[in-house]
Amino acid sequence: MSNEFPLRKIIHVDMDAFYASVEQLDNPELRGKPIAVGGSSERGVVSAASYEARKFGVRSAMSSILAKRNCPELIFVKARFDRYKEISKQIRSIFYDYTDLVEPLSLDEAYLDVTINKKGNPSATLIAKEIRHRILQETGLNASAGISINKFIAKVASDVNKPNGQKTVNPEEVQTFLEDLEIRKFYGVGKVTADKMYRLGIFTGKDLKTKSEAFLEEYFGKSGSYYYNVVRGVHNSPVKPQRIPKSVGAERTFNENLSSEIFMLERLEHIANELEKRLKKTKIAGKTVTLKIKYSDFTLNTRSKTLSYFISDQKLILETAKELLYQEKLQNSVRLLGISLANLNTEKKERPKKENETVSYQLKFDF
Incomplete structure (x- = not known):
């Protein structure tokens, strides 16, 4: 490992099938059975699946129809986010007993920097x-x-010994661990990117490491530099205790597809109202309004407009969303609409890095 990059002791904690496990915890009759958290309706989507359900190929974001087809015995349970947040708060309080450097990624996972810890x-x-x-x-x-x-x-x-396990990659093991890793297991490499890498002859970290930064940037744009660095163990992002949101949004999936803009206006009004509530609650405003449209064939379309001033008012959000809706003709009937606000008043300018400035310290680690 190069000395010019800070070596830290980072833990990534990931709850096992969190939503589904909470439901099984609260209802003993569900334990040991394949369950899915989400709607069982024709247009329902699986939010989470128990490990018993995963054996049948049931996954989050899968349509409820397909999930039921894969697992006829699947039990659907309605999500209870208040309960998940309650337990997540309990878990987070445990983290803070060890360090204040806790960066939550969601209700069920977080990074902890324990290089220097309270224990x-x-x-x-x-x-x-x-x-x-x-x-x-x-x-x-x-x-x-x-x-x-x-x-x-x-x-x-954290994925290596799931569920209910852990994996330590010591400093001297980093290079071997990354070289042996299947490319689809690299965080940030989705199915589309993995397929593209396969076509380029990249199947493992070792294959990825043979490619130059210029080559990776040519095929993967800005992400190319990221792939070039992480496969060499370079990822210098610190644990950020307070994650500042880059956007705030609200969306709604409809029971029946909408085929005309006229039918969408009332829905957009409700979505804008929900977004306003979230913005007011957090005292956030933004300049960039984005309209999200998901068609019945699951094609996704987004349209954005940046204003010269910050907004959080429902009327102004709705007015801009309507303008974006009529910006171009619909390609198909619509199953989902969403509105988000970005370019927020919470964003801070980072201090520019001085030329030749490096962050460095050398630690002898007992992992």
């Missing part, structure tokens, strides 16, 4: 083990963890 424990591996034990004792739920020198490797590692 004075030099072993990130033992801290992760203790945290997982406490989560189980205090909530009744299982968690998995990944431990390594940066956020990227820790996140990838």
Whole structure:
């Protein structure tokens, strides 16, 4: 590892099938059975699936119809986000017993920087083990963890021994771990990108490492530089205790497809109203309004407009959304509409990095 990059002790904690596990925890009759959190209607979507359901190929974001086809015994359970948030808060309070450097990614996962921690424990591996034990004792739920020198490797590692396990990638093991890793398991490489990499002869981290930065940028744009660095163990993003949202949005999926803009106006009004409530609650405003349209064939279309001033008022949001709606003709009937606001008043300008400035420190790690 190069000395010019900070070595940290990062833990990525990921709850196992969180929503589904909470439902099984609260309802013993569901334990050991294939369950899906989400709607069972014709247009329903799976939000989460228990491990019993995953054995049948049921996955989050899958349509309820396909999920039921894959697993005829599948039990659908309505989501209870207030309950998930309640337990997530419990879990987060455990994290803060060890460090204030906690970066939540969602209700069920977070990064922790324990390089210097409140317990004075030099072993990130033992801290992760203790945290997982406490989560189980205090909530009744299982968690998995990944431990390594940066956020990227820790996140990838947390998947290795799931469920209810952990994986430590020591500094001297980083290069081998990344070279042996299947390309589809790299965080940030989705199915489309993985297929493209396969066509270029890139199947593992070792294959990726043979490609120059220029080559990767040619085929993957700005992401090329990211792939070039992470496969070499370089990912210098610190754990950010307070994640500032880059956009705030609201959306709605309809029971029946909408075929005319006229039918969409009332729906947009409700969506804009919901968005206003979220903005007011967090005292956020923004300049860029984006209208999201998902057609009946699942094609996604977005249209944006940036204003010269910040807005959070429902009327102004709706007015801009309507303008975007009529910007071009609909390609098909519509199953989902959404409005989001970006270019927020929460965004701060980063201090420009001075020429030749580097962040560096050398640590001898006992992981």
